[in-house]
Amino acid sequence: MPGDLCAKGSPDLCSRKDRATVLPITRRTLLRAASLIPLVAGDVAAQPNAVPARVVALDWASSETLLSLGVAPIAITERDRFLSANPAFAARAPIHDLGAPWEPNLELIDALAPSIIYTSSYTKMVEPQLRRISNVVVTDLHGGRRDQLARCAGFARTVVTAFPGLADGSLLAAMEQTLARNRAVLSAPRHPPVLCVYLHSNGRFANVFGLNSFAGNVVAHVGLANAWAAPTNSNGFDYVGIEKLAAIASARMLVLGDGAKTERALKTLKTSALWNAIPAVKAGEVRLFPDVAMYGALPTAVRFSQMLVDEFAREKPDAG
Amino acid sequence: MTVCLSVREASGVCAAPCFKVEGVSCLVGGRQILGPVSLALKGPQVHGLIGHNGSGKSTLLKILARQQRPSHGSILYDGVALDRLDSRIFARKVAYLPQQTPFAPGLLVKELVAFGRYPWHGALGRFGSDDRRKVDEAIEMTGITAFVNRAVDTLSGGERQRCWLAMLVAQDADCLLLDEPIAALDIAHQIEVLSLVRRLAKARSISVVVVLHDINMAARFCDEIVALHSGKLLAQGGPSEIMTPDSLRRIYGIDMEVFRQPGGGFAALPEPGASGQGAPR
Amino acid sequence: MPVNILPTRNDRVLRVSPGLLVLSMAGLALLFSVRLLTGLVPIAEWPDAIWAADGGDVPSLLFVYSHLPRIAISILAGAALGLAGTLLQQVLRNPLAEPTTLGISTGAQLALVIALLWQPWLLDHGRETVAIAGALLAAAAVFAVARSGQSSPLSLVMAGLVVNMTLGAISGVAVLYNHEYLSELFVWQSGRLEQSGWSQVLFLAPRLVCAFIVSLLLTRPLALMELGDEGAQSLGLRMAGFRPVALLVAVALSASVVAAVGVIAFVGLAVPTLVSLAGARRLKERLLWAPAFGGSLLWLADQLVQQVAIGNTTLPTGVATALLGAPLLLVLLPGLRNAAAPPAVSFAAARRLDRPWLAVSMGLAVLGLALLGALAVGKTMGGWTVAGVDAADFVARWRGARVLAALSAGTLLGLAGTMIQRMTGNALASPEILGISSGASLGAIALTVVLPGFGLASLTAATTASAGLSLIIMLAVSRTTEFSPQRLILAGVALGTIVAALSEMLIATGGSSRTFLLSWMSGSTYRVTWDTAIAAACIATVSLFASPLFARWLDVLPLGESSARSLGMNIGQARGCIAVACALMTAGATIVIGPLSFVGLVAPHLARAVGISRALPHLVAAAIAGSTIMVLADWLGRLLIFPWQIPAGLLAALVGGPYFLVLMWRRA
């Protein structure tokens, strides 16, 4: 028991607050509580108006879904990077960092005595250990298929049902509304196909996002055609030399990630004849977009879809 | 040139431990560096192996010690084909000291000497009191008691040579094959080591094959001398047969004068005008 | 001791002249290139395409800005590597010297990684300076460790292995905690020749020309180096001046190649060897033919790679050369077993303990303390905690298996390392030279490709099977030479290179298992369960109790092959048994904590350094040292950057690597 750990150490090493919250909850009571109610999409422990939920999220998709619905996890992985990528959540920032997403700190998770753990298949190998700590929800939002937005929305709905008192259903409704509003707003013949890329800083290679990628799913959702139809890896992206981009005629290139790295790449590319000869570049059809998480969830989808719609709706559609 | 005088010679078996070498040759990279050589070495005797640099002495010794396989020919030890002997059994019979003793970092002299008992106790057997006794005996015999507790690699070249010899003595083999055991020794120690070898041969009634460059030492300490030239057997016989100006010229390619010492020994010196032009290459 | 390990009858090995060789390879490459290019632009329109590229259509753009520079860069990089390899081999009188084996590529790469992650502005101005600085530092470390000219070819290669391992560990940490750069770094490390303009060509070409001119000017003095230092000096040549210049040229040139296109393995090794096998005996001929041959070889390799599409992309050229070149290392150097006795690289202890077992028990006490600390002391959200007996449940659940696994792996690697070092008589040898851990990694890599959503059970099965398979291959390859250490080492190095190349490619393609692969390969105990930990502990216990069986052999083997044989040891049998035992131990350790076996290198040294020299106490002390290192590394890895964790193997390498290099450098 984590409480024992603290009891043994010198008192000032363990914060009183932690002990106070840790001690009343035992895993067994939670498990019992969880087993009483019908499970929604996995084994979500929904226990209306019971002890405040102590939620831990091990992947960014769950983290952003939870936070966007008003459920603040007590701990997430890679906290600092997550917050700098999602400054909007800074106000409700989780207290604890759990370390690397591929090796979340199990001791710390156990000591935090979460009532539920959200994770992805990324931590598949330690799932048995996680299950011994608490209930585990393994999200399956990405993995290459084309219904990723539906899965993200479904997941968000389970969160709302799981935390009736906490999660704000209206926030979910708003997000779903935006998404629905943006569905097929744009259309292929009127708007050029888009090519979502992520430039390597040496300017020689780019990650391109195919139909099965998360970004590709959003692109398809708003009705745009994805200019990269070639097969990709199981996560929907591939890296190619930029000469491969030259073969793609009349597309709009969305360069994701407007950080220093992209700037460096673009600076190098400015003098590259091949880059300048890429149809999209030649036609001035390159747009710098903020980073879109490679494995995002509903909030990212909403944000990205809105960005796409704004981008294309601002201008007059082609004559055709 | 006959050596085996035993009645059992007809069956290819010598009375005392002996090597019988038949048509042995060694090819390296298509070049014949030894042989074909046929000879018999009978014990218990000290055999001196002489010859010019590169004449194949070390190669022959290595083949006898099973360090190297001959390309052709057969070797019998004690009437048994060499490659049919188990390696530990062979090591109890034949001990070999290489021309260059290996570098043994951090090893103590007493440990080195104790390795000589490996053929007897093997990888797993107990190091018993018998082994202990043999090791002490070897240390005493070779006069290295003073540095038994020192690391081998801190000794001088001559001291080290004697330690390795002690290991061979502890090995308690019937036959010692020594490749230039006195190369690093001063004249006093040369005499000491060769006397030891000779004493050992007589006391334990074992046979010794020793490669020597100093023809005078060979003449003095060996019962028999085997001379190689360009990988071929040139001569084999007692010191009196080898220590003649004629055979020395054939062996080393220079003119030498041979003196008879009052004690009955021989001494050979290059003639004052000898230029070494005729030295074999 | 310069050892010529090339076959003595060089000129007869390949019955073609260098000119014919170059012409045939270049001709073939040209054929493929023309085929590729005509697919893009019909041959009749080539002049138009070239002259009007900027205004032209996409195919002619690709023609001029992608395909032509790619051909050019492949020729230039190949030529540069061939020249650098020839210079290095000549100056060091070592047929195994080349940019990758000497740590030059890794050094350049690490410097670039560090610059990219922390000081990216450096790359805008001095990409090459950064690479050269890194390369020089790495090469200096290798030379210092192997004592440059005096050392045997194998010690140099093994020193390179140590330096590569250390630098690789540092890169590993850097990349692991900056994973948004992951694919970028690995794409570049795997040696891709895709071009998007002429800038790389314009970067490399003048440097190659300069290096070529300088080396031609140096031909005479360099040729004299064949006589060895003393020989050359007695002919009135001052080596002190020419050697550094030639080395600098070679290192700078290879670093430029790394800066331009990444790591292209084995070209620098194979080209000089092939050229001299084809009959270019004199240095001047080799300096002329090696670049020509290197250029045409890499050109051909790159064209061949482009013929085979893998999904949407192709095999990285650097991976292809590694796959082809590694076996070459084994095939081309058959003369090695005739070379002199294995290089006796050893660190004689400054002192020798009279009572080694006392030191062993003291080591045991230290290990006990480390265990206690690793189990009891941790961190949690509030800060430090000390777990008492009542927290046994918590400790058993989260720390027990990890600590037990670290303990067992350390024991196994310490034992295996001692055995390998004593068997080969080489203090630079480590269990990984047996290729077992590389083999195990190959299994893990294959698994991530075949079965992306694998679990722990299938991982164990795959690594065990492939470790066993590589053991069988290694034993088969070296059986004819009575498991000669040289053969084992070369085979291990070859296998290791293939694995490195493949894993880099896989990590670059960004499959979902790549972070797993990275963290497994960096020696993390994170995923260890009680089942695997207990299995490893059983193997470790059995090995520990079986080690006395090997003690006598291991006492005698360092005396060298001929002494051991004359003492009646069956060399082949003894080495075979030891190799099998080591392989099993390494496999056991690898399955638990991945292929990073730095402990196997360092632990035997620690035991030696305190003055233990007999085999049995050495084995036991190394096992204790190894397990102490691993337990400490696992513990500190959990504490240092809490709540993040540094993989134990990586941490051990990060600390142990520099320590080891200093130790080797200081040995007298």
Ligand SMILES: Nc1ncnc2c1ncn2[C@@H]1O[C@H](COP(=O)(O)OP(=O)(O)OP(=O)(O)O)[C@@H](O)[C@H]1O
């Ligand atoms: N492994 C080898 N490869 C090629 N040649 C060899 C090899 N071993 C020996 N030789 C050659 O075989 C010949 C005989 O060598 P060996 O060592 O037997 O000579 P030696 O009579 O012992 O000479 P020394 O008096 O100098 O010790 C020499 O010409 C030597 O160069």
Ligand SMILES: [Mg+2]
């Ligand atoms: Mg000799």
